[in-house]
Amino acid sequence: MDAFLLSRIQFAANITFHILFPSISIALGWMLLFFKLRYNATGAEKWNLAYRFWVKVFALTFAVGVVSGVTMSFQFGTNWPGFMNTVGNIAGPLLGYEVLTAFFLEATFLSVMLFGQQRVGAKMHTAATFLVAGGTTLSAFWIIALNSWMQTPQGFEMRDGVAHVTSWIEVIFNPSMPYRLTHMLLASGLTMAFLVAGVSAYRWLRGDRVDEVRATLRTAATLAAILIPLQIVAGDMHGLNTLHHQPAKIAAMEGIWTTETRVPAVLFALPDEATRSNRYEVAIPGLASLYLGHDWDAEIQGLDRFEGKHPPVAPVFFAFRIMVGAGLLMLALSWAGAWQMRGGREMKPWLARGFVACTFLGWIALVAGWYTTEIGRQPWLVTGVLTAADAATQIAPVNVAFTLAMYVALYLALIVAYVSVVFFMAGKARQLANQPDDPRIATGGEPARSHA
Template sequence: MFASVDPVILARIQFAANITFHILFPTISISLAWVLLFFKLRYNKTGDESWMDAYRVWVKIFALTFALGVVSGITMSFQFGTNWPGYMETVGNIAGPLLAYEVLTAFFLEATFLGIMLFGMRRVSNRMHTIATLLVAGGTTLSAFWILALNSWMQTPAGFEMIDGRAHVTSWIEVIFNPSFPYRLVHMLLASGLTVAFLVAGISAYRWLRNDRSREVLHSMRTGVVLAAILIPLQIVAGDLHGLNTLHHQPAKIAAMEGIWKTEKGAPAVLFGLPNATTQSNDFEIAIPKLASIYLTHKVDGEIKGIDAFADRHPPVAPLFFAFRIMVGVGLLMLAASWVAAWQFRKRGAPAPWMARLLVAMTFSGWVALVAGWYVTEIGRQPYLVYGVLTTAQAASKVPATMIGSTLAMYLTLYAVLIVAYISVVFHLARKAGKSKDDSSQSVIPGQLRSAQ
């Protein structure tokens, strides 16, 4: 069945499947750790036990998420040796140390103090437990720092020289703080925050709709809504700056994202279209004249390079074109939902039933936007694995297509089962939390909604 398929294409699909599954969980654990710290600090300041109740619920979800992130990360790392040996052979002097730094400085920190977070509430002092939460939160962010340093270097390589076909570091500062790293790190951390904001708001709204009207649920839901309302405007600004950086360093990626086939001044913003690689145009195009040049170059007649400027050294247009629009579309929906929900909290102390249902529907919307954005980043680097240095074809192994195809089918089946299981367990924990407390002593009656804020 797979014998006639290009092994490189299958290897790319397999790695995409692995990274897609893996990235879902660190994205949550990075920011959820900081939300847990916020819950703990609020409890320390106010003495309100409902904040600690929120901590107890969400630390379980954090532990589940962390475990799946670790397991999927190990599986993904095998790909370097099985499908992409040319990657480590060529740039291992850079990738190897960065991955090692992540394990030594971040993963060990998270794994060690997570035990105290989970099992030390009654075994260590409250102060020590708070410090453990802080260290885990710091560890998750430090982990993102190192991983994104490597990924950004692959997008905009710097601080190295090639000797006998291998990359050797000339400046670790330039390697780590490469041209796209600050933009990519901020963009990713904000994406993580938004993913967690809607997860917390959605699960809390689910419990609210099931008549769990405790102060803990209200605190959690309001935290998620307010966090989303604050972060989404920042993400729009960060995304614009990241786009300008990408235009400078990876113009082919921008051309594919925008669906611009011909180099032109005053390029339009294509709202909708069906990219046609055969005709080098967009079928059924709906566009706003000159708008792309305005937001990409900040000039009405700014020149934007089209796909025609890059010969065969450009990524596939259709995947980037649609993934970019999915990311932006979900982002705009997040903006509208979070601001309306925040307004309802301000006016009436709780969301309207229809808004609570919308928040439940958007529980995992951050995943959708995140994966779409990640596809834009990674597919947009093609045909390179390390931009301008190493192509995907050069790094691929000689493993037969049938072998890659069989393991790909196994991965996809396993991941589908695990995703369903993860979501089911998260909602199960939400239902269990609602049943485990005495609602008569914890419920918030309508007249108390204002004071609960």
């Protein structure tokens, strides 16, 4: 393998690992704020205990996300020098804004969240939680702004092969940015909701059935049940935006080889680029024209319109279906959970096991969606401006292979460690509850709230 292919694999490995953790911390910050506000309003100790447990998970997630983010940024210079040389005037400031306005905000007030509950007033502690939650969302805003600009660039002009900004408003609020940001924030909410529900169900199955666990399980299942229909709507709107601005990506996602009307919706197939056809195709006639063009007879552009300038079909085709399949499973599981727990009822053990099994289902859907987006942009790194091949490094392949091997080994170790620590903390939560410095008791009682 040459340096170009190895660099692509390395960046894919890095972004795959990195995106797992911001996807949790973005939404978990707001969940912590919800727990804090409920505790302030009701004085119920279960909300305080929920906050204290999940703020530790947030800190762990934030730390791992920071580490992976730093290594990812190095690759712009080492593996993709053509990217910064060509569009650094746009990418550099956007990445800088993310650090200055978001990361510093999160890092500063995270310590107050973790260690300040007994040292600062309740209002200050709540404000710190709000600022950290806002910082995580602001961070997502800047990163999605850059990524969306790479997908649908505008607000710039090329001078001597270098991009120069003509309008920062147009750069930031490019055509796909609102749809992509909404889709990402909802995906983050779902990823976090299934993590909270899965870990809470794990504790519940182990006999830790105090009020805190019931509250977090019900809250997470209900949140997921609300968010998944919104995500379906947002995904449809995002798809229509992509059809308008990146039709080659949609053609690859849907397995559409030739431009035609009454295009079928391909449920399953084995795309064959050699014969430019789908083998073993299972499809519903005309349905793709209906949901893409809102007309049974709508014409949809096929891959034949983009010879030499379309993404590899099979990875995009299958990643999109994995994302949709995971979303449908989320829909079924969250609605079943919300229905079973209505009115304070208990969740059935079989469904609780389902939530435990799907604790990280959001990660699968998120990575599949990210692959659909990023591979679907190929061969472009910045659509219509810079190809990935033109931006790639010329260093020796063995150097890239060496760093790739180290990255993958480290990432696998960190993933295992992260998952193990989260479930270890969940398994020890009951023991911590019975210690003298923790006011919760095994029967789920509500000690009097301290107003100190």
